[in-house]
Amino acid sequence: MTLDDLETIIATRAKASPDDSWTAKLLAKGPEKCAEKFGEEAIEAIIEATKGDKERLTSEAADVLFHLLVMLKSQNVALADVMAELEQRQGQSGLQEKAGRT
Numbered sequence: 001m002t003l004d005d006l007e008t009i010i011a012t013r014a015k016a017s018p019d020d021s022w023t024a025k026l027l028a029k030g031p032e033k034c035a036e037k038f039g040e041e042a043i044e045a046i047i048e049a050t051k052g053d054k055e056r057l058t059s060e061a062a063d064v065l066f067h068l069l070v071m072l073k074s075q076n077v078a079l080a081d082v083m084a085e086l087e088q089r090q091g092q093s094g095l096q097e098k099a100g101r102t
């Protein structure tokens, strides 16, 4: 499973009935609800990371990635655009980037 696969699954399930699909149900609630759910999942991952529970963190991290992609879908932002942004950053240290900010 790749993030591209998951994006494709989400795009397909977005067309399903909200009665049959969590993806469709969440998207039907609108972008704000999708963002809120992503935030909840991120907080759950933070909690597991601070506890040091690797198994629970792995599970919550999966929830975070799934809900990140649903949030992007809700705003029609393509994963490819996010990856292109990361690609542009390749080769520049995060510390260099921070020091170069005006």
Ligand SMILES: N=c1c2ncn([C@@H]3O[C@H](COP(=O)(O)OP(=O)(O)OP(=O)(O)O)[C@@H](O)[C@H]3O)c2ncn1[C@@H]1O[C@H](COP(=O)(O)O)[C@@H](O)[C@H]1O
Residues within 6 Å of the ligand: 009, 010, 013, 020, 021, 022, 023, 024, 062, 063, 066
């Ligand atoms: N990867 C996921 C995925 N990860 C999490 N979830 C759902 O996200 C929902 C929210 O998770 P939570 O554990 O937070 O559930 P909750 O009910 O809010 O529980 P609490 O907050 O009370 O703990 C649950 O219903 C999970 O099943 C997912 N739902 C779908 N997918 C993928 O999307 C595909 C299509 O799913 P549907 O859209 O449901 O057909 C699936 O086959 C999977 O590949």
